[in-house]
Amino acid sequence: MKVSYYPGCSLHATGKEYDLSVKAVCSALGIELKEVEDWSCCGASSAHMTNFKLSVALPARNLIAAEKEPGDMMVPCAACFNRFKSAQHHLREDAALKTKIEEIVGGKFQDTVKVRNPIDIFFSDIGIDALAGKVKKNLTGLKPVSYYGCLLLRPPEICEFDNHEQPVMMDKLMGALGAEPRNWSCKTDCCGGSLTLGKTEIVTRLVGKLMTMAREAGANCLVTACPVCFANLDTRASGEGTLPSFYFTEIMALALGLEGPESWFKMHNTDPRPLLKSLNLLP
Amino acid sequence: MATFLEEVNERIKGVPIQACYHCRKCTAGCPVAFAMEYNPNKVIKMIQMGMRDEVLNSSTIWLCASCETCITRCPNEVDIARMMDVLREMAIESKIPPREKKIAKFHEAFLSSIKSGGRINEPMMIVNYKLKSRDYFSDMGMGLSMFMKGKIKLLSPRTKDIKSVKAIFEATSK
Numbered sequence: 001m002k003v004s005y006y007p008g009c010s011l012h013a014t015g016k017e018y019d020l021s022v023k024a025v026c027s028a029l030g031i032e033l034k035e036v037e038d039w040s041c042c043g044a045s046s047a048h049m050t051n052f053k054l055s056v057a058l059p060a061r062n063l064i065a066a067e068k069e070p071g072d073m074m075v076p077c078a079a080c081f082n083r084f085k086s087a088q089h090h091l092r093e094d095a096a097l098k099t100k101i102e103e104i105v106g107g108k109f110q111d112t113v114k115v116r117n118p119i120d121i122f123f124s125d126i127g128i129d130a131l132a133g134k135v136k137k138n139l140t141g142l143k144p145v146s147y148y149g150c151l152l153l154r155p156p157e158i159c160e161f162d163n164h165e166q167p168v169m170m171d172k173l174m175g176a177l178g179a180e181p182r183n184w185s186c187k188t189d190c191c192g193g194s195l196t197l198g199k200t201e202i203v204t205r206l207v208g209k210l211m212t213m214a215r216e217a218g219a220n221c222l223v224t225a226c227p228v229c230f231a232n233l234d235t236r237a238s239g240e241g242t243l244p245s246f247y248f249t250e251i252m253a254l255a256l257g258l259e260g261p262e263s264w265f266k267m268h269n270t271d272p273r274p275l276l277k278s279l280n281l282l283p
Numbered sequence: 284m285a286t287f288l289e290e291v292n293e294r295i296k297g298v299p300i301q302a303c304y305h306c307r308k309c310t311a312g313c314p315v316a317f318a319m320e321y322n323p324n325k326v327i328k329m330i331q332m333g334m335r336d337e338v339l340n341s342s343t344i345w346l347c348a349s350c351e352t353c354i355t356r357c358p359n360e361v362d363i364a365r366m367m368d369v370l371r372e373m374a375i376e377s378k379i380p381p382r383e384k385k386i387a388k389f390h391e392a393f394l395s396s397i398k399s400g401g402r403i404n405e406p407m408m409i410v411n412y413k414l415k416s417r418d419y420f421s422d423m424g425m426g427l428s429m430f431m432k433g434k435i436k437l438l439s440p441r442t443k444d445i446k447s448v449k450a451i452f453e454a455t456s457k
Contacts, residue, residue, distance in 0.1 A: 009403035046393035054455040154351035190314040190350035198386035
Protein backbone atom coordinates (compact mmCIF):
# COMPACT_ATOMS: atom_id res chain seq x y z
CA MET A 1 0.00 0.00 0.00
CA LYS A 2 1.00 3.59 -0.61
CA VAL A 3 0.30 6.43 1.83
CA SER A 4 1.23 10.09 2.23
CA TYR A 5 3.63 10.73 5.09
CA TYR A 6 3.65 13.75 7.38
CA PRO A 7 6.66 13.46 9.72
CA GLY A 8 6.27 16.78 11.56
CA CYS A 9 9.01 18.77 13.28
CA SER A 10 9.76 16.49 16.24
CA LEU A 11 10.50 13.51 14.01
CA HIS A 12 13.33 15.50 12.46
CA ALA A 13 14.90 16.34 15.83
CA THR A 14 14.21 14.99 19.31
CA GLY A 15 12.03 12.22 17.84
CA LYS A 16 14.52 11.20 15.17
CA GLU A 17 14.45 7.52 16.18
CA TYR A 18 10.66 7.52 15.69
CA ASP A 19 11.04 8.73 12.08
CA LEU A 20 13.80 6.20 11.34
CA SER A 21 11.92 3.29 12.93
CA VAL A 22 8.58 4.15 11.25
CA LYS A 23 10.34 4.17 7.88
CA ALA A 24 12.16 0.88 8.55
CA VAL A 25 8.99 -0.89 9.70
CA CYS A 26 6.89 0.46 6.82
CA SER A 27 9.47 -0.69 4.30
CA ALA A 28 9.48 -4.19 5.85
CA LEU A 29 5.67 -4.33 5.79
CA GLY A 30 5.39 -3.15 2.18
CA ILE A 31 3.99 0.30 2.98
CA GLU A 32 5.31 2.95 0.64
CA LEU A 33 5.58 6.42 2.18
CA LYS A 34 5.42 9.62 0.15
CA GLU A 35 6.31 12.70 2.16
CA VAL A 36 3.81 15.57 1.90
CA GLU A 37 5.39 18.16 -0.38
CA ASP A 38 6.96 21.15 1.35
CA TRP A 39 5.07 20.54 4.59
CA SER A 40 5.05 23.05 7.44
CA CYS A 41 4.49 22.75 11.18
CA CYS A 42 0.95 21.87 12.36
CA GLY A 43 1.13 24.57 15.07
CA ALA A 44 0.98 21.96 17.86
CA SER A 45 -0.24 23.00 21.32
CA SER A 46 1.08 26.55 21.11
CA ALA A 47 -1.16 27.54 18.19
CA HIS A 48 -4.46 26.21 19.56
CA MET A 49 -3.63 27.45 23.06
CA THR A 50 -3.24 31.02 21.90
CA ASN A 51 -4.88 31.56 18.48
CA PHE A 52 -7.80 29.45 17.22
CA LYS A 53 -7.73 30.56 13.57
CA LEU A 54 -3.99 29.94 13.34
CA SER A 55 -4.55 26.47 14.83
CA VAL A 56 -6.87 25.57 11.95
CA ALA A 57 -4.99 27.39 9.18
CA LEU A 58 -1.58 25.77 9.81
CA PRO A 59 -2.87 22.17 9.53
CA ALA A 60 -5.15 23.22 6.64
CA ARG A 61 -2.12 24.30 4.60
CA ASN A 62 -0.71 20.76 4.91
CA LEU A 63 -4.04 19.00 4.39
CA ILE A 64 -4.54 20.90 1.16
CA ALA A 65 -0.99 19.99 0.06
CA ALA A 66 -1.65 16.32 0.89
CA GLU A 67 -4.94 16.36 -1.00
CA LYS A 68 -3.00 16.41 -4.29
CA GLU A 69 -2.90 12.66 -3.68
CA PRO A 70 -6.14 11.69 -1.95
CA GLY A 71 -6.11 8.72 0.40
CA ASP A 72 -4.46 7.92 3.70
CA MET A 73 -1.96 10.27 5.32
CA MET A 74 0.22 8.62 7.96
CA VAL A 75 0.94 10.92 10.90
CA PRO A 76 3.14 9.21 13.53
CA CYS A 77 3.28 12.12 15.99
CA ALA A 78 0.26 12.04 18.31
CA ALA A 79 0.27 15.84 18.63
CA CYS A 80 0.25 16.41 14.85
CA PHE A 81 -2.39 13.67 14.48
CA ASN A 82 -4.63 15.48 16.96
CA ARG A 83 -4.18 18.86 15.28
CA PHE A 84 -5.02 17.48 11.82
CA LYS A 85 -8.10 15.61 13.04
CA SER A 86 -9.23 18.68 14.94
CA ALA A 87 -8.73 21.01 11.96
CA GLN A 88 -10.70 18.65 9.71
CA HIS A 89 -13.49 18.57 12.28
CA HIS A 90 -13.76 22.37 12.46
CA LEU A 91 -13.56 22.76 8.67
CA ARG A 92 -16.39 20.24 8.23
CA GLU A 93 -18.62 21.71 10.92
CA ASP A 94 -18.26 25.44 10.29
CA ALA A 95 -18.85 26.59 6.70
CA ALA A 96 -18.00 30.23 7.42
CA LEU A 97 -14.72 29.23 9.05
CA LYS A 98 -13.90 26.97 6.09
CA THR A 99 -14.39 29.87 3.65
CA LYS A 100 -12.21 32.13 5.78
CA ILE A 101 -9.44 29.53 6.19
CA GLU A 102 -9.44 28.71 2.46
CA GLU A 103 -9.01 32.41 1.76
CA ILE A 104 -6.11 32.66 4.24
CA VAL A 105 -4.34 29.51 3.01
CA GLY A 106 -5.10 30.10 -0.66
CA GLY A 107 -6.56 26.71 -1.60
CA LYS A 108 -9.69 24.59 -1.37
CA PHE A 109 -10.19 22.06 1.41
CA GLN A 110 -11.55 18.98 -0.37
CA ASP A 111 -11.64 16.63 2.63
CA THR A 112 -10.14 13.79 0.59
CA VAL A 113 -7.37 12.79 3.00
CA LYS A 114 -7.81 10.34 5.85
CA VAL A 115 -5.49 11.18 8.75
CA ARG A 116 -4.16 7.99 10.33
CA ASN A 117 -1.67 7.05 12.99
CA PRO A 118 0.66 4.13 12.15
CA ILE A 119 -0.69 2.14 15.14
CA ASP A 120 -4.06 2.05 13.37
CA ILE A 121 -2.56 1.27 9.94
CA PHE A 122 -0.45 -1.61 11.28
CA PHE A 123 -3.32 -2.95 13.40
CA SER A 124 -6.19 -2.55 10.94
CA ASP A 125 -4.58 -2.81 7.48
CA ILE A 126 -1.59 -5.10 8.03
CA GLY A 127 -3.20 -7.07 10.87
CA ILE A 128 -1.96 -8.84 13.95
CA ASP A 129 -1.63 -12.27 12.31
CA ALA A 130 0.33 -11.01 9.32
CA LEU A 131 2.62 -9.08 11.67
CA ALA A 132 3.17 -12.13 13.91
CA GLY A 133 4.10 -14.12 10.79
CA LYS A 134 6.98 -11.73 10.06
CA VAL A 135 8.58 -11.84 13.51
CA LYS A 136 12.21 -12.99 13.41
CA LYS A 137 13.03 -12.44 17.06
CA ASN A 138 10.38 -13.16 19.68
CA LEU A 139 10.51 -10.46 22.35
CA THR A 140 10.23 -12.94 25.21
CA GLY A 141 10.74 -11.30 28.59
CA LEU A 142 9.99 -7.79 27.38
CA LYS A 143 7.12 -6.56 29.52
CA PRO A 144 5.96 -3.20 28.22
CA VAL A 145 3.08 -1.07 29.39
CA SER A 146 1.43 0.72 26.47
CA TYR A 147 1.28 4.42 27.08
CA TYR A 148 -1.19 6.06 24.67
CA GLY A 149 -1.30 9.46 26.38
CA CYS A 150 -3.88 12.09 25.45
CA LEU A 151 -3.66 13.20 21.88
CA LEU A 152 -4.36 10.00 19.96
CA LEU A 153 -7.59 9.47 21.86
CA ARG A 154 -9.23 12.66 23.03
CA PRO A 155 -11.74 13.96 22.29
CA PRO A 156 -12.95 10.57 20.94
CA GLU A 157 -15.48 12.09 18.45
CA ILE A 158 -12.61 13.95 16.79
CA CYS A 159 -9.78 11.40 17.08
CA GLU A 160 -11.86 8.39 15.94
CA PHE A 161 -9.10 6.11 17.19
CA ASP A 162 -9.17 3.24 19.71
CA ASN A 163 -11.39 2.97 22.83
CA HIS A 164 -10.66 6.24 24.62
CA GLU A 165 -10.59 4.90 28.19
CA GLN A 166 -9.26 1.41 27.53
CA PRO A 167 -7.31 1.33 24.25
CA VAL A 168 -5.81 -2.01 23.18
CA MET A 169 -4.29 -1.67 19.71
CA MET A 170 -0.72 -1.04 20.86
CA ASP A 171 -0.95 -3.84 23.45
CA LYS A 172 -2.05 -6.26 20.74
CA LEU A 173 0.77 -5.18 18.44
CA MET A 174 3.24 -5.82 21.28
CA GLY A 175 1.67 -9.23 21.94
CA ALA A 176 2.04 -10.19 18.27
CA LEU A 177 5.79 -9.59 18.58
CA GLY A 178 6.09 -12.06 21.45
CA ALA A 179 6.36 -9.38 24.12
CA GLU A 180 4.28 -9.68 27.31
CA PRO A 181 2.33 -6.41 27.59
CA ARG A 182 1.23 -5.61 31.14
CA ASN A 183 -2.16 -4.18 31.92
CA TRP A 184 -2.19 -0.92 33.87
CA SER A 185 -4.50 1.94 34.69
CA CYS A 186 -2.46 4.84 33.28
CA LYS A 187 -2.72 4.10 29.54
CA THR A 188 -4.46 7.37 28.79
CA ASP A 189 -3.10 9.61 31.55
CA CYS A 190 -1.35 12.88 30.72
CA CYS A 191 2.44 13.39 30.99
CA GLY A 192 2.12 17.18 31.10
CA GLY A 193 3.06 17.55 27.43
CA SER A 194 4.38 20.91 26.39
CA LEU A 195 4.57 22.17 30.00
CA THR A 196 7.94 20.40 30.05
CA LEU A 197 9.89 23.63 29.49
CA GLY A 198 7.63 26.28 31.03
CA LYS A 199 6.60 24.27 34.12
CA THR A 200 9.03 21.38 34.44
CA GLU A 201 8.03 20.45 38.00
CA ILE A 202 4.52 19.46 36.88
CA VAL A 203 5.92 17.12 34.22
CA THR A 204 8.44 15.63 36.66
CA ARG A 205 5.63 14.81 39.06
CA LEU A 206 3.33 13.29 36.40
CA VAL A 207 6.14 11.23 34.84
CA GLY A 208 7.24 10.04 38.28
CA LYS A 209 3.73 8.70 38.89
CA LEU A 210 3.69 6.94 35.50
CA MET A 211 7.00 5.21 36.29
CA THR A 212 5.75 4.07 39.70
CA MET A 213 2.50 2.71 38.25
CA ALA A 214 4.37 0.94 35.41
CA ARG A 215 6.66 -0.79 37.90
CA GLU A 216 3.71 -1.77 40.08
CA ALA A 217 2.12 -3.38 37.01
CA GLY A 218 5.23 -5.52 36.63
CA ALA A 219 6.52 -3.78 33.49
CA ASN A 220 10.16 -3.43 32.56
CA CYS A 221 9.65 -0.70 29.95
CA LEU A 222 7.09 1.72 28.45
CA VAL A 223 6.07 2.04 24.81
CA THR A 224 4.55 5.13 23.25
CA ALA A 225 3.59 6.70 19.92
CA CYS A 226 4.08 10.33 20.85
CA PRO A 227 7.36 12.29 20.66
CA VAL A 228 6.27 14.63 23.47
CA CYS A 229 5.36 11.71 25.77
CA PHE A 230 8.57 9.94 24.80
CA ALA A 231 10.76 12.97 25.52
CA ASN A 232 9.10 13.44 28.91
CA LEU A 233 9.32 9.75 29.88
CA ASP A 234 12.90 9.50 28.61
CA THR A 235 14.26 12.67 30.21
CA ARG A 236 12.02 13.80 33.07
CA ALA A 237 12.08 10.69 35.26
CA SER A 238 14.79 10.28 37.83
CA GLY A 239 15.98 7.80 40.40
CA GLU A 240 16.69 4.09 40.41
CA GLY A 241 13.17 3.06 39.47
CA THR A 242 13.31 4.76 36.07
CA LEU A 243 12.29 2.35 33.33
CA PRO A 244 13.45 2.76 29.72
CA SER A 245 10.91 3.93 27.13
CA PHE A 246 10.56 3.08 23.45
CA TYR A 247 8.66 4.22 20.41
CA PHE A 248 6.45 1.25 19.55
CA THR A 249 8.02 1.15 16.09
CA GLU A 250 11.52 0.65 17.56
CA ILE A 251 10.22 -2.48 19.29
CA MET A 252 8.58 -3.64 16.06
CA ALA A 253 11.82 -3.18 14.13
CA LEU A 254 13.71 -5.16 16.76
CA ALA A 255 11.26 -8.07 16.52
CA LEU A 256 11.20 -7.97 12.73
CA GLY A 257 14.99 -8.29 12.73
CA LEU A 258 15.55 -5.00 10.88
CA GLU A 259 18.71 -2.91 10.67
CA GLY A 260 18.94 0.09 12.96
CA PRO A 261 17.47 -0.48 16.42
CA GLU A 262 20.76 -0.44 18.32
CA SER A 263 21.79 2.86 16.73
CA TRP A 264 18.41 4.36 17.72
CA PHE A 265 18.67 3.10 21.30
CA LYS A 266 21.98 4.96 21.63
CA MET A 267 20.06 8.21 21.16
CA HIS A 268 17.83 7.59 24.19
CA ASN A 269 18.56 9.45 27.39
CA THR A 270 17.52 6.46 29.56
CA ASP A 271 19.62 3.73 27.93
CA PRO A 272 17.42 0.68 27.16
CA ARG A 273 20.36 -1.51 26.06
CA PRO A 274 21.17 -3.07 29.46
CA LEU A 275 17.55 -4.33 29.69
CA LEU A 276 17.58 -5.69 26.14
CA LYS A 277 20.97 -7.36 26.64
CA SER A 278 19.76 -9.00 29.85
CA LEU A 279 16.86 -10.47 27.85
CA ASN A 280 19.20 -11.58 25.03
CA LEU A 281 17.39 -9.28 22.63
CA LEU A 282 20.61 -7.43 21.77
CA PRO A 283 24.04 -9.04 21.33
CA MET B 284 -22.24 45.27 25.94
CA ALA B 285 -21.94 41.50 26.23
CA THR B 286 -21.31 40.00 29.66
CA PHE B 287 -18.16 37.99 30.31
CA LEU B 288 -20.27 34.80 30.19
CA GLU B 289 -21.84 35.75 26.85
CA GLU B 290 -18.45 36.62 25.40
CA VAL B 291 -16.94 33.28 26.46
CA ASN B 292 -19.92 31.29 25.15
CA GLU B 293 -19.86 33.17 21.85
CA ARG B 294 -16.21 32.24 21.32
CA ILE B 295 -16.58 28.59 22.38
CA LYS B 296 -19.42 28.10 19.86
CA GLY B 297 -20.58 24.95 21.64
CA VAL B 298 -22.69 23.99 24.62
CA PRO B 299 -23.18 27.09 26.84
CA ILE B 300 -20.98 26.65 29.90
CA GLN B 301 -23.91 27.25 32.27
CA ALA B 302 -25.00 23.70 31.38
CA CYS B 303 -22.40 22.69 34.00
CA TYR B 304 -24.04 21.25 37.14
CA HIS B 305 -20.76 21.02 39.04
CA CYS B 306 -20.37 17.27 39.27
CA ARG B 307 -16.61 18.05 39.29
CA LYS B 308 -15.73 15.19 36.96
CA CYS B 309 -13.51 17.64 35.06
CA THR B 310 -11.61 18.59 38.18
CA ALA B 311 -11.37 14.98 39.37
CA GLY B 312 -9.81 13.90 36.08
CA CYS B 313 -7.61 16.97 35.53
CA PRO B 314 -3.92 15.98 35.74
CA VAL B 315 -2.83 19.50 36.68
CA ALA B 316 -5.67 20.54 39.01
CA PHE B 317 -3.26 20.06 41.94
CA ALA B 318 -1.21 23.01 40.69
CA MET B 319 -4.12 25.25 39.65
CA GLU B 320 -5.23 28.35 41.48
CA TYR B 321 -8.90 27.65 40.65
CA ASN B 322 -10.19 24.21 39.68
CA PRO B 323 -11.78 23.89 36.19
CA ASN B 324 -15.37 23.81 37.46
CA LYS B 325 -14.69 26.79 39.70
CA VAL B 326 -13.58 28.77 36.65
CA ILE B 327 -16.98 28.09 35.07
CA LYS B 328 -18.73 29.49 38.14
CA MET B 329 -16.43 32.52 38.20
CA ILE B 330 -17.23 33.26 34.55
CA GLN B 331 -20.96 33.10 35.37
CA MET B 332 -20.37 35.54 38.19
CA GLY B 333 -18.61 37.94 35.83
CA MET B 334 -15.20 37.67 37.53
CA ARG B 335 -13.32 38.61 34.39
CA ASP B 336 -10.18 40.02 36.00
CA GLU B 337 -9.73 37.14 38.44
CA VAL B 338 -10.14 34.54 35.69
CA LEU B 339 -7.96 36.19 33.05
CA ASN B 340 -5.25 36.93 35.62
CA SER B 341 -5.26 33.38 37.00
CA SER B 342 -2.56 30.74 36.64
CA THR B 343 -5.22 28.15 35.80
CA ILE B 344 -5.71 29.26 32.20
CA TRP B 345 -1.96 28.85 31.51
CA LEU B 346 -1.51 25.57 33.39
CA CYS B 347 -4.18 23.64 31.46
CA ALA B 348 -2.22 21.02 29.49
CA SER B 349 -5.00 20.47 26.92
CA CYS B 350 -5.19 16.76 27.67
CA GLU B 351 -8.92 16.98 26.86
CA THR B 352 -9.92 14.64 29.69
CA CYS B 353 -12.50 17.17 30.94
CA ILE B 354 -14.46 17.49 27.70
CA THR B 355 -14.24 13.73 27.13
CA ARG B 356 -15.83 12.99 30.51
CA CYS B 357 -18.23 15.94 30.94
CA PRO B 358 -21.79 14.59 31.13
CA ASN B 359 -23.11 17.86 29.69
CA GLU B 360 -20.52 18.21 26.90
CA VAL B 361 -19.19 21.51 28.18
CA ASP B 362 -15.93 21.99 26.26
CA ILE B 363 -13.73 23.08 29.15
CA ALA B 364 -10.48 22.57 27.24
CA ARG B 365 -11.75 24.89 24.51
CA MET B 366 -12.92 27.31 27.23
CA MET B 367 -9.33 27.46 28.56
CA ASP B 368 -8.06 28.21 25.02
CA VAL B 369 -10.65 30.97 24.69
CA LEU B 370 -9.72 32.49 28.07
CA ARG B 371 -6.03 32.48 27.15
CA GLU B 372 -6.82 34.20 23.84
CA MET B 373 -8.88 36.81 25.66
CA ALA B 374 -6.08 37.42 28.18
CA ILE B 375 -3.57 37.89 25.35
CA GLU B 376 -5.89 40.23 23.44
CA SER B 377 -6.51 42.28 26.59
CA LYS B 378 -2.73 42.45 27.11
CA ILE B 379 -3.04 41.00 30.60
CA PRO B 380 0.42 39.95 31.82
CA PRO B 381 0.36 36.13 31.97
CA ARG B 382 0.53 34.71 35.49
CA GLU B 383 2.69 31.86 34.18
CA LYS B 384 5.25 33.88 32.27
CA LYS B 385 7.52 31.00 31.26
CA ILE B 386 4.63 29.05 29.73
CA ALA B 387 3.54 32.12 27.74
CA LYS B 388 7.13 32.70 26.59
CA PHE B 389 7.33 29.09 25.47
CA HIS B 390 4.28 29.55 23.21
CA GLU B 391 5.75 32.78 21.82
CA ALA B 392 9.09 31.15 21.07
CA PHE B 393 7.38 28.14 19.50
CA LEU B 394 5.18 30.19 17.19
CA SER B 395 7.92 32.61 16.18
CA SER B 396 10.04 29.61 15.21
CA ILE B 397 7.27 28.38 12.88
CA LYS B 398 6.84 31.85 11.45
CA SER B 399 10.51 32.20 10.58
CA GLY B 400 11.22 28.69 9.26
CA GLY B 401 7.88 27.05 8.56
CA ARG B 402 8.99 24.17 10.76
CA ILE B 403 10.26 24.07 14.33
CA ASN B 404 14.00 23.87 14.64
CA GLU B 405 13.94 22.50 18.18
CA PRO B 406 17.39 23.70 19.39
CA MET B 407 16.89 27.20 18.01
CA MET B 408 13.36 27.33 19.41
CA ILE B 409 14.69 26.36 22.84
CA VAL B 410 17.47 28.98 22.70
CA ASN B 411 14.84 31.54 21.74
CA TYR B 412 12.67 30.39 24.67
CA LYS B 413 15.62 30.64 27.06
CA LEU B 414 16.31 34.21 25.95
CA LYS B 415 12.66 35.21 26.27
CA SER B 416 12.08 33.50 29.63
CA ARG B 417 15.57 34.32 31.01
CA ASP B 418 15.71 30.73 32.21
CA TYR B 419 19.21 30.26 30.85
CA PHE B 420 20.67 27.29 32.67
CA SER B 421 18.06 24.54 33.19
CA ASP B 422 18.41 21.46 30.98
CA MET B 423 21.77 22.56 29.54
CA GLY B 424 23.30 19.15 30.15
CA MET B 425 20.45 17.41 28.42
CA GLY B 426 20.59 19.73 25.42
CA LEU B 427 24.30 19.10 25.06
CA SER B 428 23.78 15.35 25.34
CA MET B 429 21.12 15.38 22.60
CA PHE B 430 23.43 17.43 20.40
CA MET B 431 26.31 14.99 20.93
CA LYS B 432 24.05 12.04 20.07
CA GLY B 433 23.21 13.71 16.75
CA LYS B 434 19.57 14.09 17.66
CA ILE B 435 19.39 17.81 17.27
CA LYS B 436 21.12 19.91 14.67
CA LEU B 437 21.60 23.64 14.51
CA LEU B 438 20.35 23.73 10.94
CA SER B 439 17.42 21.71 9.71
CA PRO B 440 15.37 21.80 6.49
CA ARG B 441 12.82 24.59 6.34
CA THR B 442 9.58 24.99 4.43
CA LYS B 443 10.58 26.28 0.98
CA ASP B 444 7.43 28.30 0.40
CA ILE B 445 7.93 30.22 3.63
CA LYS B 446 5.89 33.14 2.25
CA SER B 447 2.74 31.05 2.43
CA VAL B 448 3.41 30.32 6.14
CA LYS B 449 4.15 33.96 6.94
CA ALA B 450 0.94 34.95 5.14
CA ILE B 451 -1.03 32.63 7.46
CA PHE B 452 0.50 34.33 10.50
CA GLU B 453 -0.27 37.80 9.10
CA ALA B 454 -3.87 36.92 8.26
CA THR B 455 -4.60 35.29 11.62
CA SER B 456 -3.00 37.92 13.86
CA LYS B 457 -5.50 40.33 15.29
